[in-house]
Amino acid sequence: MTYLLNDPARFADELIEGFVAAHPSWVQAVPGGVVRATRVPDGEVAVVIGGGSGHYPAFAGLVGPGLAHGAAMGNVFASPSAEQVYTVARAASAGGGILFAYGNYAGDVLNFDLAQERLRAEGIDCRTVVVTDDVSSAPPEQRDERRGIVGDLVVFKAAGQAAEAGLPLDEVRDLADRANERTRSFGVAFSGCTLPGADGPLFTVPEGRMGVGMGIHGEPGIGEEEVPSADDLAERLVRTLLAEAPADAGDRVAPVLNGLGAVKYEELFVLYRRVARLLAEAGLEAVEPDVGEFCTSFQMAGLSLTLTWLDEDLERAWRGPADTPGYRKGPMPARERRGTAEIAAAIELQIPDSDEDSRAAAKAAATALAAAAAVIDDGAVELGRLDAVAGDGDHGIGMRRGATAAAERARKAVALGAGAATTLRLAGDAWAHRAGGTSGALWGLILQSLGGELADSGRPGPAQVVAGVREAETQVARYGGARRGDKTLLDALGPFADALESAVAGGDRIAVAWPRAAVAAEAGARATADLLPRKGRARPHAENSLGTPDPGAVSLASVARAVGEVLTDDPKGEHDE
Numbered sequence: 378m379t380y381l382l383n384d385p386a387r388f389a390d391e392l393i394e395g396f397v398a399a400h401p402s403w404v405q406a407v408p409g410g411v412v413r414a415t416r417v418p419d420g421e422v423a424v425v426i427g428g429g430s431g432h433y434p435a436f437a438g439l440v441g442p443g444l445a446h447g448a449a450m451g452n453v454f455a456s457p458s459a460e461q462v463y464t465v466a467r468a469a470s471a472g473g474g475i476l477f478a479y480g481n482y483a484g485d486v487l488n489f490d491l492a493q494e495r496l497r498a499e500g501i502d503c504r505t506v507v508v509t510d511d512v513s514s515a516p517p518e519q520r521d522e523r524r525g526i527v528g529d530l531v532v533f534k535a536a537g538q539a540a541e542a543g544l545p546l547d548e549v550r551d552l553a554d555r556a557n558e559r560t561r562s563f564g565v566a567f568s569g570c571t572l573p574g575a576d577g578p579l580f581t582v583p584e585g586r587m588g589v590g591m592g593i594h595g596e597p598g599i600g601e602e603e604v605p606s607a608d609d610l611a612e613r614l615v616r617t618l619l620a621e622a623p624a625d626a627g628d629r630v631a632p633v634l635n636g637l638g639a640v641k642y643e644e645l646f647v648l649y650r651r652v653a654r655l656l657a658e659a660g661l662e663a664v665e666p667d668v669g670e671f672c673t674s675f676q677m678a679g680l681s682l683t684l685t686w687l688d689e690d691l692e693r694a695w696r697g698p699a700d701t702p703g704y705r706k707g708p709m710p711a712r713e714r715r716g717t718a719e720i721a722a723a724i725e726l727q728i729p730d731s732d733e734d735s736r737a738a739a740k741a742a743a744t745a746l747a748a749a750a751a752v753i754d755d756g757a758v759e760l761g762r763l764d765a766v767a768g769d770g771d772h773g774i775g776m777r778r779g780a781t782a783a784a785e786r787a788r789k790a791v792a793l794g795a796g797a798a799t800t801l802r803l804a805g806d807a808w809a810h811r812a813g814g815t816s817g818a819l820w821g822l823i824l825q826s827l828g829g830e831l832a833d834s835g836r837p838g839p840a841q842v843v844a845g846v847r848e849a850e851t852q853v854a855r856y857g858g859a860r861r862g863d864k865t866l867l868d869a870l871g872p873f874a875d876a877l878e879s880a881v882a883g884g885d886r887i888a889v890a891w892p893r894a895a896v897a898a899e900a901g902a903r904a905t906a907d908l909l910p911r912k913g914r915a916r917p918h919a920e921n922s923l924g925t926p927d928p929g930a931v932s933l934a935s936v937a938r939a940v941g942e943v944l945t946d947d948p949k950g951e952h953d954e
Contacts, residue, residue, distance in 0.1 A: 385574025389430045389452045396437055400702040403441045405720055407468040409461025409810070411437050412447040412720065415712030422540040422549045423447065423469040424476050426533050427462060428485055429454040431572075432593065434703025435529055435672040436479075442709050443699030444537040445478075446471075453572055454594050455813040456484030459821060460806035462492035466501075468723045474502035474546035476536050478553055480525025481507045487818050487856050488809070504550040508532050510562040510683065512621050513590025513599050524592055527635040527672045527683045528560040530704070531695070538694035556691055559626075563617045564681030566591040567604065570638065570674045593637065593674045607644070611651035614682040619659060626686040630656065631695045632666040633685075639678035642669060652682065665696060671704070726803075731796030734836040738797035743787035745940040746804055750780040752939040753932065763928040772816060772928040779812025779820055780936070796833025801825065816929060819857055819866065823849040839881045839890065846874045864910040866929035872901035873937055892941035899938065902930035 382388050397406045404411040410427060417423070426436050427449030436448040447469030449457035457465075466475050477493060479485045486507065493503045509520055510528025525532075535556035539549040566588040569578035580595035582588050590598030605613065634649045636642070649668045656663050664687060687695060698707030731739070753760075753776045760773030786807035790800040801824050809821025830845035831837045850870050859865045876897035880890030905927040 380573045382573050385572075388573045389450065392430060393437070393450055396702070402714075403700075403702050404437065405715070405717065407447075407720060407724055408464045409457060410448045410450040410465040411440055412465060412469045413440055413442070414714055415442065416715050417446060417469075417471040418543075419471055420473045421471045421543065422473040422476055422546050423466065423471055424478060424533065424536045424540050424549070425449065425462070425466045425469055426478050426529070427451070427457050427465070427489070428479055428482070429456060431675055432672050434670070434701075438703025439530070439533055439701050441699065441701030442712060443534070443541055443697060443706070444701050444704065445533055446537075446540070451484075452813050456482065456488050456815075456818075458806075458810040458813065459488040459491035459495070459818060460810045462489050463495050464724050466492060466496055466503075468720050470501060470723070473540075474504070476540070476546060476549050476553065477503065477505045478529070478532055478536055479507065480529055481509045481521075481523060482525070484813075484815050484818065487815060491818065491822070491856065502546055504546055506532060506536070506550060506553040506557055508557055508560075510557065510560045511590075511592065512561050512563050512617065514592065514596070517621060524596065526562050526564065526593055527633055527681050528557065528562050528685075530633060530667075530671050531560050531631065531683065531685045532556045534697070534699065535691060535694045537699065538697040541697070552690060552694065555688070556685060556694070559623050559687070559691065560683060560685040561618045561621045562681050562683040563590065563614055564593075564635075564637070564679060565589055565610065565614075566595075566598075566637070566677060566679035568639070568678040569595055570677035572675070588679075591679065593672065593677070593679075607647045608651045611648050611655060615652055615655040615659070618682060618684045623686050627688065628660055629662050629664050629687045629692060631664050631685040631687055631692075632656065633671060633683040634666070634668045635672055635681050635683065636670045637677040637679040637681070638670070638673040639676045640680045645669065645680065648680070664692060665706075728790070728793050728795050729799055729833050731794060731799070731833040732835065735796035735798070735831075735833050736791070736794060738831070738837050739787075739791050739795055739800035741943075742797055742800050742804070743784070743791045745943050746780070746784040746787045748939040748943045749936040750777075750784040752935050753777055753780040756932070756935055760928045760932055763925055763931060766925045771814075772932065775812040775814060775816055776820075776932050779808040779817050782811035783808035783820075783824065797831045797837055798828045798833050801828030801831065804828075815857065816866075819853050819929075822852045822856060823870075826852050839885075839887045842887055843874075843878050843881050846870075846877055850874050859911070862908065862911075864905050864908040864927045864930075866927070866933045868905045868908070868927065869898040869902040869930035869933040869937070873898035873933075888944040891937075891944050895934065895937035895941040898930075898934040902926055902934040905930045 405414045423446040425447045426445045429451045431453045440448050447465040449462040449465045451457035508525030509523035511524040511526045514524040515522040536553035539552040569580040571578045586601045587604050698709045700709040757773035757777040761770050764770050764772035783804040787804040790803045805821040805824030809817045826849035827845035861871045873894045877894035
């Protein structure tokens with residue numbers, strides 16, 4: 378597949394830049410995504426959506442009056458980081474609280490939840506609706522585990538219309554939640570998509586066959602079948618969705634027939650012709666159907682049908698006007714533009730006051746992070762090889778991006794006079810943002826947990842460092858959903874925390890205790906070779922990883938060792954924080 382691009386690593390950043398340049402009347406760029414360019418009434422709920430890039434018009438194309446107030450945009454097919462979500466939400470906030478809405482994918486849930494907690498800690502009220510409309514991804518009794526696909530549009534619009542009407546945050550959340558509960562989607566794929574810069578497609582479908590229920594990133598569906606005629610496919614789609622009608626379903630539905638990129642409008646119209654007849658034969662009235670591209674996957678050949686069973690409130694929201702770059706319906710009144718200075722002020726970086734002792738600790742932390750970035754850079758190829766045994770092979774690349782960004786952010790924070798707590802928090806944000814994915818989010822948590830136990834005043838003591846490492850273990854287990862023995866980085870982090878705590882309790886300074894704990898982390902990482910993964914992307918190919926250590930555990934042990942060497946090289950104890 379041929380793409381117009383410059384550097385694949387910059388593809389997402391450059392598409393955002395071009396998108397904003399093409400739609401200045403609708404959106405303005407902020408770090409991490411886009412927000413409305415027009416003014417929002419004070420006290421209005423802000424609807425913040427988001428996900429990986431590569432699905433246009435989802436998500437940035439749905440920002441504007443009547444729909445979302447902001448969209449956090451991750452890398453291609455990767456969740457936005459917590460920092461991106463937080464920054465977009467701060468810029469979009471109008472004082473009425475934040476309603477987050479996004480598809481049900483592990484990385485998105487993790488990062489949006491982290492951003493939500495940070496905003497709540499700052500006094501900003503938040504709610505969340507996770508979209509779960511894909512009927513093929515889990516049985517009805519496990520609806521909470523289903524993926525979110527084109528049902529995003531329906532849920533986002535319900536939330537946007539409720540916010541536009543001035544409803545309070547809980548009522549905006551309730552209407553969006555009701556839209557999700559009454560929305561079902563089902564899709565098929567005829568061929569896979571290729572990521573920019575990749576050598577081949579993410580997945581393939583045999584010639585003349587179609588993947589049934591396959592996700593928009595190539596996630597497994599429920600099987601393969603021969604490609605039917607358009608009429609037969611319409612019957613399969615409608616029959617599947619009608620079998621899942623809500624218990625209190627009425628006779629009015631909002632249909633959305635979505636093309637995933639390579640199936641174009643003319644083909645969709647041929648298909649919808651039969652869909653419309655089948656709905657009428659079932660006694661259903663189609664209310665303002667949408668046929669087109671609403672959630673794509675580059676050039677993926679595939680499509681999906683979405684049905685939302687409407688009640689009075691949902692129909693009002695579905696019919697309501699919207700004006701966004703990628704979705705427009707009905708007339709919208711003109712809106713006053715927001716000034717760029719106003720948006721910049723909402724997200725301006727604040728460096729809290731610090732004292733000399735804490736700034737010295739921050740400098741030590743920056744030195745340690747630079748050493749960590751160097752050891753990860755040296756080992757990135759091997760980390761990728763370990764990850765490719767049972768995963769997708771990108772762990773080394775992600776770790777290199779994250780560690781390098783964290784080290785650079787820490788260096789800049791020190792130059793601005795930041796203390797230890799602020800330096801580690803900012804470094805954690807940078808790691809999570811640049812690394813992306815679940816691993817990046819977890820490393821962001823590790824640094825933020827360490828920073829959370831320190832302060833921007835005073836010299837940190839060994840007990841604070843131990844408390845920070847323990848908190849890091851707790852938060853990684855909480856948000857990652859894993860525990861020791863699951864073949865994850867916890868199998869190195871846990872032994873490291875145990876050994877560090879024991880050494881400090883025995884009277885060792887951190888400069889002595891840390892290198893000893895790093896040895897325990899390395900032993901824990903090696904031991905993962907004998908484990909089967911119970912969490913993460915390696916789990917579906919668990920047997921393949923037997924005999925190979927977990928790359929996340931190996932990279933954590935490598936970082937621990939590199940930091941320990943920095944401390945060991947400091948005989949005067951100047952870095953003994």
